[in-house]
Amino acid sequence: xxxIAAIRERHVRGNRKQPGGMGHTVVxxxxxxxxxxxxxxxxxxxxxxRFAKRxxxxxxxxxxxxxxxxxxxxxxxxxxxxxxWRSEEDFQNWVQGSSFQQGHEQARADRPGQxxxxxxxxxxxxxxxxxxxxxxxxxxxx
Ligand code: HEM
Numbered sequence: 001x002x003x004i005a006a007i008r009e010r011h012v013r014g015n016r017k018q019p020g021g022m023g024h025t026v027v028x029x030x031x032x033x034x035x036x037x038x039x040x041x042x043x044x045x046x047x048x049x050r051f052a053k054r055x056x057x058x059x060x061x062x063x064x065x066x067x068x069x070x071x072x073x074x075x076x077x078x079x080x081x082x083x084x085w086r087s088e089e090d091f092q093n094w095v096q097g098s099s100f101q102q103g104h105e106q107a108r109a110d111r112p113g114q115x116x117x118x119x120x121x122x123x124x125x126x127x128x129x130x131x132x133x134x135x136x137x138x139x140x141x142x
Contacts, residue, residue: 028131029065030088034081037123044071047079047120050106057099058083063090079121084131 038044051069058064063086070080085091094100101108107121 027087029084029086029134030091031129031131032083032085032091033127033129034083035125035127036079036081036121038077038079038120039122043120043122044079050120053106055099055103055105057103058094061090061094061097061099063087064094088128 036047038047048069048071058067064083065086066082066084068080068082070082072078072080083091085094
């Protein structure tokens, strides 16, 4: 199980600079997935319900770019919480700050002593990535 303390201890690497076209240096974002083990469809429904009532604090966090809750359909039965950030440092600031604490208040209260998890998720792990390319349809904003 990934504890909050373990998340906090993760090494801060900062952004890797990518060479861009036309002699520019492009600083790319990073992506962090929280990968949640959810025992069955009932627990999945509880998890989705909890996210429907989420605090909404993350969107005001400096460096936050995007968040999606992804329900598994094929290939896995784990839910993914996809988040995209300007830098590793911005993500770490969120995880260590009060917005993260408040955003996980309910889950933490339900699982005293284990950081959080709540009744819906029985396990979690964090996957981290650097965005190498980011392509959107011409009429999409982000
Ligand atoms: C220790 C593992 C974690 C578990 C089990 C977990 C589970 C949950 C749950 C159940 C909620 C809904 C709110 C609630 O019921 O309190 C929530 C909110 C959220 N979680 Fe986590 N979480 C964990 C760590 C993380 C991490 C590492 C990330 C980012 C990669 C993340 C991203 C989010 C986001 C963006 C929200 C919405 C918060 C807001 O609206 O401000 N979580 N999480």
